[in-house]
Amino acid sequence: MISTGDLVTRKSYSNDIIFRVQSTGGPLIKLMGEHIRLEADAELRDLQKVTGAEYHRIKEKVDEQESYSYRLFRQDYRLLREKRESEAGNGYSSSNESNYFQIPPRILHVDGDPLFLKKCIALYEQLGLQVHGQYLHEKEMPSQIMSLIEKVHPEIVVLTGHDSYSKAKGSMRDLESYRHSKYFVEAVRTIRQKYPHFDQMVVFAGACQSHFESIIRAGANFASSPQRVNIHAIDPVYVAARVAYTSVTSHINVWEVIRNTISGESxxxxxxxxxxLRIGIPYSKESYDDL
Known part of the structure; x- marks a missing residue:
């Protein structure tokens, strides 16, 4: 018996991905990726429950991937900081002690999956970033994104959740062949009507297998998925963090952003x-927290 909340795999796909059952009403079972941002439907007969041992085996592998990405980001963060201090010279240092403070941008993370949102918020906090998280179904993002932006006043907006491409619906070039890509496109376009400058507000949008080209043309700085592959739940966080910790005096090499992600350039x-990131001087311990 398959019930809502159960962890399952699909036999027709060689049990390659673990899903969590979202609903069981109707002829098809609605599924959400447990570790990746993929939404799918399947017939009951195609599903196989995941055993505890199998789940923990896969979870250990996922944890290793996340830890590796986190270590890479911390290494890059240290390099970025050393570069800022080197370029600043004596202006930002005194007697080998930091004499400056830094102000990272505010981030608005809108997620179509409440469990992934919770995980992403924890990672932002671990990275020392100020974030406002909001759960919204992907269909609601175009109509509600501007009210959230006006409330939070972010400099970085992340729009993500679940998505998928269906060959049965049409060509890979056709936006209607995707479950939620059109909503990401509409939401990005809505943002750019008010904030057209790419460096005034940085936007990431997309999920697993999303229509990358349409999202970029709508005005996103970063998007998924160029090769229509699945992306990991926390990949959007690393994109936002790289932007947040790069100085306003520097441009970001796209490869340097995506190399720390689990999904990579595909x-x-x-x-x-x-x-x-903005730097200020002088630093006063009584007045500022070194972010």
């Missing part, structure tokens, strides 16, 4: 973008 891409 799953993520973007356009040249300026960083959003």
């Amino acid at each position: 799953g993520l891409g973007g356009v040249e973008t300026r960083g959003l």
Whole structure:
């Protein structure tokens, strides 16, 4: 018996991905990826419950991938900081002690999956970034994104959740062949009507197998998925973090952004973008927290 909340795999796909059952009403079972941002439907007979041992085996592998990406980001963060201090010279240092403070941008992360949202918020906090998280179904994003932006006043907006491409619906070039890509496109287009400058507000949008080209043309700085592959739940966080910790005086090499992600260049891409970290002097321990 398959019930809502159960962990399952699909026999027709060689049990390659673990899904969580979202609903069981109707002829097809609605599924959400447990570790990746993929939404799918399947017949009951195609599903196989995941055993505890199998889940923990896959979870260990996922945890290793996440830890590796986190270590890569921390290494890059240290290099970015050393570069800022070197370029600043004596202006930002005194007696080998930091004499400056830094202000990362505010981030709005809108997610179509409440469990993934919780996980992403924890990672933002671990990285020392200020974030406002909001759960919204992908269909609601175009109509509600501007009210959230006006409330939060972010400099980085992340729009993500679940998506998928269906060959049965049409060509890979056709936006209607995708479950939620059109909503990401509409939401990005809505943002760009008010904030057309790519360096004034940096936007990431997309999920697994999303229509990368349409999202980029709509005005996103970064998007998924160039090769229509699945992306990991936390990949959008690393994209936002790289922008947040790059100085406003520097442009970001797109490859340097995506190399720390689990999905890599097959799953993520973007356009040249300026960083959003601002440096100030002098630093006073009584007045500022070194972010």
